Amino acid sequence: xxxxxxxxxxxxxxxxxxxxxxxxxxxxxxxxxxxxxxxxxxxxxxxxxxxxxxxxxxxxxxxxxxxxxxxxxxxxxxxxxxxxxxxxxxxxxxxxxxxxxxxxxxxxxxxxxxxxxxxxxxxxxxxxxxxxxxxxxxxxxxxxxxxxxxxxxxxxxxxxxxxxxxxxxxxxxxxxxxxxxxxxxxxxxxxxxxxxxxxxxxxxxxxxxxxxxxxxxxxxxxxxxxxxxxxxxxxxxxxxxxxxxxxxx
Amino acid sequence: xxxxxxxxxxxxxxxxxxxxxxxxxxxxxxxxxxxxxxxxxxxxxxxxxxxxxxxxxxxxxxxxxxxxxxxxxxxxxxxxxxxxxxxxxxxxxxxxxxxxxxxxxxxxxxxxxxxxxxxxxxxxxxxxxxxxxxxxxxxxxxxxxxxxxxxxxxxxxxxxxxxxxxxxxxxxxxxxxxxxxxxxxxxxxxxxxxxxxxxxxxxxxxxxxxxxxxxxxxxxxxxxxxxxxxxxxxxxxxxxxxxxxxxxxxxxxxxxxxxxxxxxx
Numbered sequence: 001x002x003x004x005x006x007x008x009x010x011x012x013x014x015x016x017x018x019x020x021x022x023x024x025x026x027x028x029x030x031x032x033x034x035x036x037x038x039x040x041x042x043x044x045x046x047x048x049x050x051x052x053x054x055x056x057x058x059x060x061x062x063x064x065x066x067x068x069x070x071x072x073x074x075x076x077x078x079x080x081x082x083x084x085x086x087x088x089x090x091x092x093x094x095x096x097x098x099x100x101x102x103x104x105x106x107x108x109x110x111x112x113x114x115x116x117x118x119x120x121x122x123x124x125x126x127x128x129x130x131x132x133x134x135x136x137x138x139x140x141x142x143x144x145x146x147x148x149x150x151x152x153x154x155x156x157x158x159x160x161x162x163x164x165x166x167x168x169x170x171x172x173x174x175x176x177x178x179x180x181x182x183x184x185x186x187x188x189x190x191x192x193x194x195x196x197x198x199x200x201x202x203x204x205x206x207x208x209x210x211x212x213x214x215x216x217x218x219x220x221x222x223x224x225x226x227x228x229x230x231x232x233x234x235x236x237x238x239x240x241x242x243x244x245x246x247x248x249x
Numbered sequence: 250x251x252x253x254x255x256x257x258x259x260x261x262x263x264x265x266x267x268x269x270x271x272x273x274x275x276x277x278x279x280x281x282x283x284x285x286x287x288x289x290x291x292x293x294x295x296x297x298x299x300x301x302x303x304x305x306x307x308x309x310x311x312x313x314x315x316x317x318x319x320x321x322x323x324x325x326x327x328x329x330x331x332x333x334x335x336x337x338x339x340x341x342x343x344x345x346x347x348x349x350x351x352x353x354x355x356x357x358x359x360x361x362x363x364x365x366x367x368x369x370x371x372x373x374x375x376x377x378x379x380x381x382x383x384x385x386x387x388x389x390x391x392x393x394x395x396x397x398x399x400x401x402x403x404x405x406x407x408x409x410x411x412x413x414x415x416x417x418x419x420x421x422x423x424x425x426x427x428x429x430x431x432x433x434x435x436x437x438x439x440x441x442x443x444x445x446x447x448x449x450x451x452x453x454x455x456x457x458x459x460x461x462x463x464x465x466x467x468x469x470x471x472x473x474x475x476x477x478x479x480x481x482x483x484x485x486x487x488x489x490x491x492x493x494x495x496x497x498x499x500x501x502x503x504x505x506x507x508x509x510x511x512x513x514x
Contacts, residue, residue: 073406075404081280087459091403094400095413
């Protein structure tokens, strides 16, 4: 792949705040049609890295190169102030005017078309995440940054949304930076994994990372095994609930 | 039947209500009512400076209020005090400094009550021009920054990530607020302008389920408050500012009934 395909590149990026490094020495590159997943324990700098990539910090160390302005962002936490009456339909056009058809089809893809006229504050956590995702994809971005996009979504929905994310990256040919805790589910829908723990602990294809020693040390031998098992048998997961991983083991 | 000054008051009031409606919505959504109050309090200082130095009053209020806003942002960054403490500090200090200066100006006949609560009788055709041209400018700029301002009100980081430049539009919004205070002090007064900004908007919140509806109802509420308030002011000879705000309050109380009904359904 040539350089023009690169949507964003972080070189030795980091941020030093309140006398400590939140995250440092991050090298990361996202190309068109590629899904890059950030994993790591709590406080390892996943969200911080995503925000560095998005340019949300004024002073960072290292370099960030962005070759696109068509960016959609699903933040980890969005709370809508009760003083603001906001329907799903209003939220969909928050940063860009869209055709009604585009709004409807995006809501349809994430399965919340029926909530179009609902007030955002009346949605459940899972419904709200689906709306956030719908808004992000309706813009047809070139780069999509998703910070734990399926939190609070039920298990079957989670699998479906990750496969939707994969479809989106293929259809729109956009790059996706995905942050996730759900290691076992996300692996099948990702091209490249960066494992963070204050710095880049290891990176590579999902399988490489799962089998690497630093990863095993960080998450334990067992989760590494679960991962590779899952990767090989991921057809099963759709017809069952979360227990399947144990069954296989 | 209609005296000139009544017609002028009505035209001025309509002009101001058209601007307080949409700006008031953002003040409520962004929880800036105390901030608006602080800018308004600095207007007394502005009025006195303009008298002392003999310069245009609206312009002076606008400059003083903008400086106060910049000072607030500076202090917020450099001190460890919470926003509301800083607002209280600036708000009451500027009011106090204004009143102290007033003490030194004892040789000038000065209507303090008029500045604090509005004096509709003093609105002349020059003021009308300032209100309508200034108001139109405020609305044009507001409509121009509406989308990024609204997006950054809903979620600052999301707006910034998607290229809406929230820092810039927030600064512009503050300037618009200072401009509104500058054109409306004569009519409604230093102490009550925030009331006209937020009470009709609060009423609108009770009655609306989407942002556009809330803005429209907020404008209608402001217009009704101004028109009925002015009418009462002329009929029973009360100050214009308080009369307008009392009407806004009555409208708000009426809107509460609609909420109660909603909860029972």
